[in-house]
Amino acid sequence: MDRREFLRQSAVCLLGLMMGEWKLSEVEAAYTEPMIYKRFFDFTEYKDRKATEFIVIHHTGFPGVDKDSTAAAIHKYHQEHNGWAGIGYHYLIRKDGMIEQGRQPGKVGAHAQDNNETSIGVCLAGNFEIGKPTEQQMAAVKELCYWLCRKYGLDSRKKGVIVGHRDLNDTACPGKNLYKRLGEIRRFAYDRA
Numbered sequence: 001m002d003r004r005e006f007l008r009q010s011a012v013c014l015l016g017l018m019m020g021e022w023k024l025s026e027v028e029a030a031y032t033e034p035m036i037y038k039r040f041f042d043f044t045e046y047k048d049r050k051a052t053e054f055i056v057i058h059h060t061g062f063p064g065v066d067k068d069s070t071a072a073a074i075h076k077y078h079q080e081h082n083g084w085a086g087i088g089y090h091y092l093i094r095k096d097g098m099i100e101q102g103r104q105p106g107k108v109g110a111h112a113q114d115n116n117e118t119s120i121g122v123c124l125a126g127n128f129e130i131g132k133p134t135e136q137q138m139a140a141v142k143e144l145c146y147w148l149c150r151k152y153g154l155d156s157r158k159k160g161v162i163v164g165h166r167d168l169n170d171t172a173c174p175g176k177n178l179y180k181r182l183g184e185i186r187r188f189a190y191d192r193a
């Protein structure tokens with residue numbers, strides 16, 4: 001975080017406390033938000049998500065190749081090939097660790113059948129059945145999950161709070177090489193809090 005961003009976030013937090021509109025936990029969550037590149041895609045339909053009970057970790061999983069992808073490319077693919085409203089994930093983490101917003105966080109995703117109403121979808125670009133997540137991706141997903149747990153009051157120690165897609169549906173997602181590292185993500189989200 002550079003000096004300008006630090007000062008901006010500090011001013012926002014201070015103003016929120018002075019006005020009494022934020023609870024301390026909301027101020028802390030706002031202060032620790034990782035750098036997220038906001039994308040404003042057009043969706044064919046959009047429903048508000050009523051609750052956030054857990055975070056679902058995914059990989060893009062393109063067959064036979066471990067490649068990077070953008071939220072824009074996935075958004076287009078999900079609309080044109082899947083017939084969905086747009087990108088199903090709330091966040092995509094690129095190979096270089098960049099976090100891109102897909103769906104708006106308060107909207108219902110399309111990433112884990114029968115579980116979208118109460119979950120946030122976080123996807124890492126790559127096929128982790130054949131490749132491994134980069135260290136930049138791991139650092140970003142840990143920071144993002146920590147922030148999401150703080151923002152939504154989730155306890156990452158509890159079973160079912162940070163899960164792999166395969167824990168909910170019949171799939172190999174998020175790939176064996178990312179799935180075996182979910183414990184690291186859970187511990188980071190708890191230990192840092």
